[in-house]
Amino acid sequence: SAVISQKPSRDICQRGTSLTIQCQVDSQVTMMFWYRQQPGQSLTLIATANQGSEATYESGFVIDKFPISRPNLTFSTLTVSNMSPEDSSIYLCSAFEGGPGYSGANVLTFGAGSRLTVL
Amino acid sequence: AQKITQTQPGMFVQEKEAVTLDCTYDTSDPSYGLFWYKQPSSGEMIFLIYQGSYDQQNATEGRYSLNFQKARKSANLVISASQLGDSAMYFCAMREDGGKLIFGQGTTLQVKP
Numbered sequence: 465s466a467v468i469s470q471k472p473s474r475d476i477c478q479r480g481t482s483l484t485i486q487c488q489v490d491s492q493v494t495m496m497f498w499y500r501q502q503p504g505q506s507l508t509l510i511a512t513a514n515q516g517s518e519a520t521y522e523s524g525f526v527i528d529k530f531p532i533s534r535p536n537l538t539f540s541t542l543t544v545s546n547m548s549p550e551d552s553s554i555y556l557c558s559a560f561e562g563g564p565g566y567s568g569a570n571v572l573t574f575g576a577g578s579r580l581t582v583l
Numbered sequence: 584a585q586k587i588t589q590t591q592p593g594m595f596v597q598e599k600e601a602v603t604l605d606c607t608y609d610t611s612d613p614s615y616g617l618f619w620y621k622q623p624s625s626g627e628m629i630f631l632i633y634q635g636s637y638d639q640q641n642a643t644e645g646r647y648s649l650n651f652q653k654a655r656k657s658a659n660l661v662i663s664a665s666q667l668g669d670s671a672m673y674f675c676a677m678r679e680d681g682g683k684l685i686f687g688q689g690t691t692l693q694v695k696p
Binding site for chain 1: 626
């Protein structure tokens with residue numbers, strides 16, 4: 465399976481600033497996703513990062529707050545804009561190597577996460 | 584509407600005993616996949632086991648097995664011979680044909696020595 469590197473692994477940010485998280489996969493993958501995990505909670509899907517086009521956002525998440533880029537099949541960025549303490553979370557990049565259709569036991573692989581604390 | 588439900592916020596099990604973690608799901612898509620992930624305190628997401636909606640047999644991976652009851656829409660994880668290292672958060676997840684994975688609320692498992 466793919467190996468995913470995320471950076472930064474953690475950061476402490478000031479209210480009102482923005483931070484970009486980078487996600488690098490060691491092989492070409494068809495689908496990449498960004499999740500948020502608030503303290504003690506489950507993973508919530510923010511968006512699907514689409515290569516060469518705008519990301520597909522889930523309900524409750526908007527492009528102005530969480531702009532996403534995916535310039536190629538191995539790299540994506542998530543920016544958390546105008547941060548507030550409520551944005552303190554772990555942000556996880558994930559990748560799926562199979563096609564968009566369901567087939568077999570293709571596994572979603574995760575990066576180690578980026579733990580953001582907003583003061 | 585909630586698509587993946589884990590009703591056990593926390594579970595305890597004695598070392599070397601078996602434990603079942605519950606998961607129910609809801610989908611109208613005939614083609615879907617069910618996954619279990621483990622998240623230890625370090626935060627990494629570790630894939631454990633997978634069950635496809637068309638699979639005839641329950642999935643097994645070492646000490647992990649999935650009790651798949653399609654008519655009941657349940658996909659419970661069974662961990663046999665629990666070890667102290669099994670203490671972690673466990674997430675059930677479902678993928679529909681669109682490809683994205685949706686997670687349940689999670690169950691915290693603590694293994695007692």
